[in-house]
Amino acid sequence: xxxxxxxxxxxxxxxxxxxxxxxxxxxxxxxxxxxxxxxxxxxxxxxxxxxxxxxxxxxxxxxxxxxxxxxxxxxxxxxxxxxxxxxxxxxxxxxxxxxxxxxxxxxxxxxxxxxxxxxxxxxxxxxxxxxxxxxxx
Amino acid sequence: xxxxxxxxxxxxxxxxxxxxxxxxxxxxxxxxxxxxxxxxxxxxxxxxxxxxxxxxxxxxxxxxxxxxxxxxxxxxxxxxxxxxxxxxxxxxxxxxxxxxxxxxxxxxxxxxxxxxxxxxxxxxxxxxxxxxxxxxx
DNA sequence: TCACGTGTACCATACCGCCTAGTACGCATG
DNA sequence: CATGCGTACTAGGCGGTATGGTACACGTGA
Numbered sequence: 001x002x003x004x005x006x007x008x009x010x011x012x013x014x015x016x017x018x019x020x021x022x023x024x025x026x027x028x029x030x031x032x033x034x035x036x037x038x039x040x041x042x043x044x045x046x047x048x049x050x051x052x053x054x055x056x057x058x059x060x061x062x063x064x065x066x067x068x069x070x071x072x073x074x075x076x077x078x079x080x081x082x083x084x085x086x087x088x089x090x091x092x093x094x095x096x097x098x099x100x101x102x103x104x105x106x107x108x109x110x111x112x113x114x115x116x117x118x119x120x121x122x123x124x125x126x127x128x129x130x131x132x133x134x135x136x137x
Numbered sequence: 138x139x140x141x142x143x144x145x146x147x148x149x150x151x152x153x154x155x156x157x158x159x160x161x162x163x164x165x166x167x168x169x170x171x172x173x174x175x176x177x178x179x180x181x182x183x184x185x186x187x188x189x190x191x192x193x194x195x196x197x198x199x200x201x202x203x204x205x206x207x208x209x210x211x212x213x214x215x216x217x218x219x220x221x222x223x224x225x226x227x228x229x230x231x232x233x234x235x236x237x238x239x240x241x242x243x244x245x246x247x248x249x250x251x252x253x254x255x256x257x258x259x260x261x262x263x264x265x266x267x268x269x270x271x272x273x274x
Numbered sequence: 275t276c277a278c279g280t281g282t283a284c285c286a287t288a289c290c291g292c293c294t295a296g297t298a299c300g301c302a303t304g
Numbered sequence: 305c306a307t308g309c310g311t312a313c314t315a316g317g318c319g320g321t322a323t324g325g326t327a328c329a330c331g332t333g334a
Contacts, residue, residue: 197292215310
């Protein structure tokens with residue numbers, strides 16, 4: 001578990017996880033935005049800097065940044081760096097909406113197999129909203 | 138998209154999907170149990186039969202069945218076949234509970250990036266419960 | 275102007291999960 | 305004993321992921 005704390009931001013990567021490193025970075029940045037840890041316009045660590053901090057390859061960081069930009073979450077300015085997008089406009093993408101529905105369906109099925117009632121799952125969801133986005137959501 | 142319909146059960150597999158085939162089988166069987174399409178004690182297709190129907194390798198089906206048995210969802214009886222477990226007793230597995238929480242967290246973050254409000258997500262969850270387990274959940 | 279930091283684009287290599295193919299074994303049923 | 309069943313094992317191919325290295329294009333600031 002390698003950690004990076006530069007200027008208040010905290011990113012950590014688990015090399016041993018089955019989840020790809022570039023996806024770990026993506027998820028943490030998006031979660032950080034929701035939490036408010038990353039503010040619109042904030043500068044992210046440079047590709048080389050973050051790769052050094054996490055002792056991973058620059059290409060891996062670059063891949064994470066490219067995917068995030070493709071999703072519209074961040075933007076890159078050549079020669080300047082990578083930044084959290086300002087005034088993010090969500091678009092009702094049918095594909096991503098379907099994926100979200102599938103993901104949520106999986107949650108419901110898993111909850112059943114863990115013995116969680118509908119009420120308990122709703123509570124879990126409420127707790128997450130409280131924990132993640134006090135003001136934002 | 139290959140489909141199998143034997144005795145009322147319907148399983149389909151998308152070879153081109155990035156999701157592993159054995160996981161597709163696992164998810165569909167678990168979803169089928171929640172829906173009630175599969176009843177406790179029901180016999181699943183044999184490894185060879187299902188592999189033939191889906192035109193995939195028997196080992197792939199076997200892997201799906203083994204994982205499902207490890208999760209306690211199904212049980213195999215040597216020489217007889219594979220069956221949906223009767224009287225399934227959910228166990229409060231802390232690991233799986235943590236994974237469920239992570240999955241739900243991802244849902245919340247994705248929902249934010251799709252512009253879905255907390256209310257809309259809760260509605261989506263309610264719809265899924267209605268669609269999946271009318272009586273069971 | 276020029277050095278520097280930035281993201282980007284290649285290429286080659288290695289590793290690992292997934293899937294296939296084939297063969298063989300142990301067990302329960304009829 | 306023949307059949308159907310799950311299981312185990314080996315070998316190989318394929319694609320995604322990550323690494324290592326090099327090179328290029330662009331914007332900034334001295």
